[in-house]
Amino acid sequence: xxxxxxxxxxIGARFGGDxxxxxxxxxxxxxxxxxxxKFLLCEKFDSICVGIHKNWKSYTEDIFKxxxxxxxxxxxxxxxxxxxxxxxxxxxxxxxKFEKNDDNVLVTHDVVRPFVTLRIIEENIKTxxxxxxxxxxxxxHDTVVESNxxxxxxxxxxxxxxxxxxxxxxxxxxxxxxxxxxxxxxxEKSNLTDACKIFVIKGESVKLIEGEFSNMKITTxxxxxxxxxxxxxxxxxx
Amino acid sequence: xxxxxxxxxxIGARFGGDxxxxxxxxxxxxxxxxxxxKFLLCEKFDSICVGIHKNWKSYTEDIFKxxxxxxxxxxxxxxxxxxxxxxxxxxxxxxxKFEKNDDNVLVTHDVVRPFVTLRIIEENIKTxxxxxxxxxxxxxHDTVVESNxxxxxxxxxxxxxxxxxxxxxxxxxxxxxxxxxxxxxxxEKSNLTDACKIFVIKGESVKLIEGEFSNMKITTxxxxxxxxxxxxxxxxxx
Numbered sequence: 001x002x003x004x005x006x007x008x009x010x011i012g013a014r015f016g017g018d019x020x021x022x023x024x025x026x027x028x029x030x031x032x033x034x035x036x037x038k039f040l041l042c043e044k045f046d047s048i049c050v051g052i053h054k055n056w057k058s059y060t061e062d063i064f065k066x067x068x069x070x071x072x073x074x075x076x077x078x079x080x081x082x083x084x085x086x087x088x089x090x091x092x093x094x095x096x097k098f099e100k101n102d103d104n105v106l107v108t109h110d111v112v113r114p115f116v117t118l119r120i121i122e123e124n125i126k127t128x129x130x131x132x133x134x135x136x137x138x139x140x141h142d143t144v145v146e147s148n149x150x151x152x153x154x155x156x157x158x159x160x161x162x163x164x165x166x167x168x169x170x171x172x173x174x175x176x177x178x179x180x181x182x183x184x185x186x187x188e189k190s191n192l193t194d195a196c197k198i199f200v201i202k203g204e205s206v207k208l209i210e211g212e213f214s215n216m217k218i219t220t221x222x223x224x225x226x227x228x229x230x231x232x233x234x235x236x237x238x
Numbered sequence: 239x240x241x242x243x244x245x246x247x248x249i250g251a252r253f254g255g256d257x258x259x260x261x262x263x264x265x266x267x268x269x270x271x272x273x274x275x276k277f278l279l280c281e282k283f284d285s286i287c288v289g290i291h292k293n294w295k296s297y298t299e300d301i302f303k304x305x306x307x308x309x310x311x312x313x314x315x316x317x318x319x320x321x322x323x324x325x326x327x328x329x330x331x332x333x334x335k336f337e338k339n340d341d342n343v344l345v346t347h348d349v350v351r352p353f354v355t356l357r358i359i360e361e362n363i364k365t366x367x368x369x370x371x372x373x374x375x376x377x378x379h380d381t382v383v384e385s386n387x388x389x390x391x392x393x394x395x396x397x398x399x400x401x402x403x404x405x406x407x408x409x410x411x412x413x414x415x416x417x418x419x420x421x422x423x424x425x426e427k428s429n430l431t432d433a434c435k436i437f438v439i440k441g442e443s444v445k446l447i448e449g450e451f452s453n454m455k456i457t458t459x460x461x462x463x464x465x466x467x468x469x470x471x472x473x474x475x476x
Contacts, residue, residue: 135392137383141457143404143432144382145375146396147446154373154444155400157435158384162393166381194381197395206392208385213460219379222451229467 001104002125003094003174004039004048008032008060008111009079009086011053020056021218022111023063027231031218032060033067034114039107040071042121049075049093050111051086084181084195091178104174105129108195112218113168115230121169123209128171133199136211137164167211170196176204239342240363241332241412242277242286246270246298246349247317247324249291258294259456260349261301265469269456270298271305272352277345278309280359287313287331288349289324322419322433329416342412343367346433350456351406353468359407361447366409371437374449375402405449408434414442 011020022032032050039048048071052060060076063069077093079086087108094106105128109116120136127134144163146156172195180198181189192198196206218227249258260270270288277286286309290298298314301307315331317324325346332344343366347354358374365372382401384394410433418436419427430436434444456465 135383140382140403141455141461143434144378145373145402145404145434145446147400147402149400151400152446154434154438154446157404157432157438158396160431162385162387162389164383164385165378166383166395191397193398194395196381196383196392200392200395208383208390208392213458217379220451223379226464226467229464229470232467 001046001098001101002044003098003104003106004045005087005090005106005108006035006039006048006050006111007079007083007086007090007108007168008050008052009083011055020053021224023056023059024218024224026114026227029067030063031114032111033063033069035109035111035116036069036074038114038116038118039109039121040069040073041118042125044122044125045073045107047073047075047094047098049077049090051077051079051090054078083193084189084198087195088178088181091174094174100175102175103129105171106174106177107169107171109169110217113215114218114227115212115214115216116169117212117215120209120211120215124169124171127207127209128173131205131207132173132176133171133196133204134207134209135170135196136167136209136215138167138211138213138215140165164208166194166196167215167217172199180204239284239336239339240282241336241342241344242283243325243328243344243346244273244277244286244288244349245317245321245324245328245346245406246288246290247321249293258291259462261294261297262456262462264352264465267305268301269352270349271301271307273347273349273354274307274312276352276354276356277347277359278307278311279356282360282363283311283345285311285313285332285336287315287328289315289317289328292316321431322427322436325433326416326419329412332412338413340413341367343409344412344415345407345409347407348455351453352456352465353450353452353454354407355450355453358447358449358453362407362409365445365447366411369443369445370411370414371409371434371442372445372447373408373434374405374447374453376405376449376451376453378403402446404432404434405453405455410437418442
């Protein structure tokens with residue numbers, strides 16, 4: 001079976017303000033609604049499970065009612081203490097409702113990337129089914145620089161030809177992701193903020209999928225302004 | 239003495255169209271005019287030298303007349319075959335006009351980053367004077383991923399805490415930059431597209447300066463649209 005896991009466990013600490021950023025309005029709808037609508041468009045999903053911070057779960061359910069997100073494939077579960085814990089809660093919620101299967105695939109996606117395209121989602125599904133794991137990336141326009149531990153000087157400038165910026169979706173064979181994560185020590189769990197890295201350190205291949213520059217993450221007030229402009233431009237064209 | 243080198247040697251191949259991207263209009267002025275106006279604001283510069291592709295040199299001089307860029311500190315010289323060659327042409331142009339000095343500093347900047355701030359420029363000058371080299375960087379919102387040679391799989395996911403995206407200005411002790419560059423082999427010259435990396439491989443410290451997310455590089459049509467939106471938003475607020 002094919003599942004989507006929408007990662008929305010944060011409370012928007014980086015953004016400031018009283019409301020997690022996924023609830024901010026873009027063109028008359030909260031960001032979370034735009035993102036979920038994109039996933040509902042893809043008929044391949046058996047279920048789309050949103051992992052949301054427990055304090056915002058009932059608010060989210062109200063939003064879904066208000067914006068007519070009443071597709072029976074849509075589930076809501078509580079988020080965990082960090083990104084990977086939220087993904088594990090999503091897996092548990094799905095496995096308690098659907099049959100476990102060695103071939104199940106989970107397409108994980110940041111709730112604050114509403115501009116994801118159906119092309120990107122479908123390539124993720126296909127690649128995770130075939131290879132077990134994939135990451136959506138774009139080339140970096142800017143040179144990437146690694147700093148020393150004090151973050152005061154350049155330590156290394158990796159060859160730009162092989163440097164990419166990770167977006168989401170990140171998609172995985174669900175059984176492997178769950179097994180690999182549970183094999184990690186407490187310390188490894190704290191350090192591995194990126195689920196793809198779990199596969200990498202286990203020596204498993206993670207294929208690259210070409211993302212889009214417009215598939216941006218809305219993390220700061222500046223990003224939100226750019227996102228509003230992007231939507232405004234789309235509307236002008238339509 | 240303190241110099242600025244505006245790197246504008248490209249012909250906009252990545253952008254498409256018939257005109258290098260620095261001549262596209264943002265809010266009634268070509269991008270190049272916005273960028274140069276930012277540098278003219280800083281009184282610490284003894285000269286600001288623009289390295290432009292030879293086919294566009296007289297066009298650039300016409301643009302400067304049209305937009306009243308008649309500050310006598312402004313020089314125009316021909317660009318080279320790549321970014322570093324353009325910087326070397328700028329250094330030659332400056333050294334043929336001004337006295338050579340061990341302490342001269344060159345603040346190099348991409349012509350297509352018109353949103354640079356005076357704060358960033360002044361921190362560059364101060365840091366290059368004190369330490370010999372610095373790079374303007376921002377944290378990466380996105381996880382950075384290094385691919386295998388075939389660019390099909392993830393090879394490494396560097397620890398995000400120490401990963402930054404390089405912007406410009408990049409600023410240098412002019413004598414050292416020139417000496418280090420001339421010591422490189424032909425092959426090293428072809429591979430070292432980033433001037434800071436020349437200092438890094440010579441074992442010289444390159445300090446980090448905090449940039450701004452808005453100090454974006456206008457490389458693609460999408461970037462140009464975002465830049466137009468950023469300007470529109472600034473105007474609304476004003």
